[in-house]
Amino acid sequence: MQSFVYVAQPARVVFGQGSLTRLPQEIEALGAQKALVLSTPEQRASAERVAGMLGSRAAGIFDRAVMHVPIETAREAREVARKLGADCAVAIGGGSTVGLGKAIALDSGLPILAIPTTYAGSEMTPIYGITEAGLKKTGRDLRVLPRTVIYDPELSMGLPVPMSVTSGINAIAHAAEGLYAHDANPVMGLMAREGIAAIGRALPRIRRQAHDAEARSDALYGAWLCGTVLGHVGMALHHKLCHTLGGTFNLPHAETHTIVLPHALAYNAEAAPLAMQHIAQALGTGSAPQGVYDLARDNGAPVALRDIGMKEADLQKICDLALQNQYPNPRPLERLALLQLLHDAWSGVRPRH
Numbered sequence: 001m002q003s004f005v006y007v008a009q010p011a012r013v014v015f016g017q018g019s020l021t022r023l024p025q026e027i028e029a030l031g032a033q034k035a036l037v038l039s040t041p042e043q044r045a046s047a048e049r050v051a052g053m054l055g056s057r058a059a060g061i062f063d064r065a066v067m068h069v070p071i072e073t074a075r076e077a078r079e080v081a082r083k084l085g086a087d088c089a090v091a092i093g094g095g096s097t098v099g100l101g102k103a104i105a106l107d108s109g110l111p112i113l114a115i116p117t118t119y120a121g122s123e124m125t126p127i128y129g130i131t132e133a134g135l136k137k138t139g140r141d142l143r144v145l146p147r148t149v150i151y152d153p154e155l156s157m158g159l160p161v162p163m164s165v166t167s168g169i170n171a172i173a174h175a176a177e178g179l180y181a182h183d184a185n186p187v188m189g190l191m192a193r194e195g196i197a198a199i200g201r202a203l204p205r206i207r208r209q210a211h212d213a214e215a216r217s218d219a220l221y222g223a224w225l226c227g228t229v230l231g232h233v234g235m236a237l238h239h240k241l242c243h244t245l246g247g248t249f250n251l252p253h254a255e256t257h258t259i260v261l262p263h264a265l266a267y268n269a270e271a272a273p274l275a276m277q278h279i280a281q282a283l284g285t286g287s288a289p290q291g292v293y294d295l296a297r298d299n300g301a302p303v304a305l306r307d308i309g310m311k312e313a314d315l316q317k318i319c320d321l322a323l324q325n326q327y328p329n330p331r332p333l334e335r336l337a338l339l340q341l342l343h344d345a346w347s348g349v350r351p352r353h
């Protein structure tokens with residue numbers, strides 16, 4: 001067994017169908033009296049439901065969460081929290097809403113209770129991102145790690161099937177890179193394999209029947225595990241590429257992860273054979289890159305960057321940006337091979353191995 005350092009991160013997780021009904025007790029357990037409820041404009045109704053459940057413990061609703069947490073939105077939300085005298089934030093939604101909660105917590109130390117409705121996994125990480133003047137800055141700070149997470153699969157029933165598939169593969173990406181992380185450890189390895197398997201099982205069933213309660217529960221369970229892996233160990237080439245593609249070209253987050261992952265895995269395959277074996281086994285296939293590609297394609301997800309608005313002429317720029325900073329990756333970063341990876345992801349070809 002390899003040597004490792006394992007640091008557990010504190011988070012209370014309440015999981016199960018109907019677990020949202022536990023919200024008032026969970027707020028009480030946090031010792032909070034006035035919760036600011038956060039959502040996107042699209043999920044205002046969910047925020048109102050949450051505020052209704054909290055009754056006099058709801059300080060108000062801020063429903064302007066958007067992708068990538070613009071600094072202006074973060075400032076506005078911090079000001080609203082301050083004016084209302086909020087002593088905690090309840091974020092109901094996907095990574096964008098949880099991200100807004102983190103921006104508030106970073107500034108004020110307010111505890112966050114997260115209620116995830118996608119599979120992005122932000123609720124299990126101390127990683128925050130704030131976008132200022134077109135640049136998304138990310139960092140790690142334990143203050144932004146939600147104190148309590150309520151996972152209620154019922155709330156993900158309404159997540160449209162295409163987004164469920166791409167969001168699920170976004171989660172798989174965290175676990176896949178966690179398996180070959182430079183600071184990997186056996187506990188995260190177990191979680192990663194179990195998380196990939198749970199999501200791999202769930203997505204085809206969700207595609208057939210969006211309201212399959214068992215499949216929704218499996219997917220959210222997998223999202224928890226994969227998010228935990230993201231929060232505990234360092235990510236590599238795949239996340240770097242997706243961060244650059246999202247930040248510089250504003251490509252949609254979950255779709256970009258879905259398209260790039262098979263090719264990032266193919267790039268790293270020979271350098272990380274055990275991780276590939278574990279990913280393939282978890283997906284019940286013979287090849288990790290092909291298994292992820294097939295999971296996406298067979299369930300109707302996009303497989304080519306050109307289909308989500310990327311121009312071929314910009315591949316060189318992405319390659320340059322990806323080579324700018326060195327970071328740990330199983331295989332060294334080689335310009336020609338990286339360009340080939342990007343070109344394969346752009347055209348949507350199935351990985352050869």
Ligand SMILES: NC(=O)c1ccc[n+]([C@@H]2O[C@H](COP(=O)([O-])OP(=O)(O)OC[C@H]3O[C@@H](n4cnc5c(N)ncnc54)[C@H](O)[C@@H]3O)[C@@H](O)[C@H]2O)c1
Nearest residue numbers: 040042068094095096117118120122125127156158159253
């Ligand atoms: N810091 C981290 O650890 C971390 C991890 C993963 C993602 N992220 C960030 O999260 C963002 C992406 O998050 P995301 O992929 O969850 O998307 P999102 O939060 O942007 O949500 C996309 C859209 O789907 C809607 N939605 C969410 N759940 C729904 C549901 N159940 N039913 C119907 N509509 C629903 C949202 O309201 C929104 O309009 C990115 O900015 C990414 O960088 C951060």
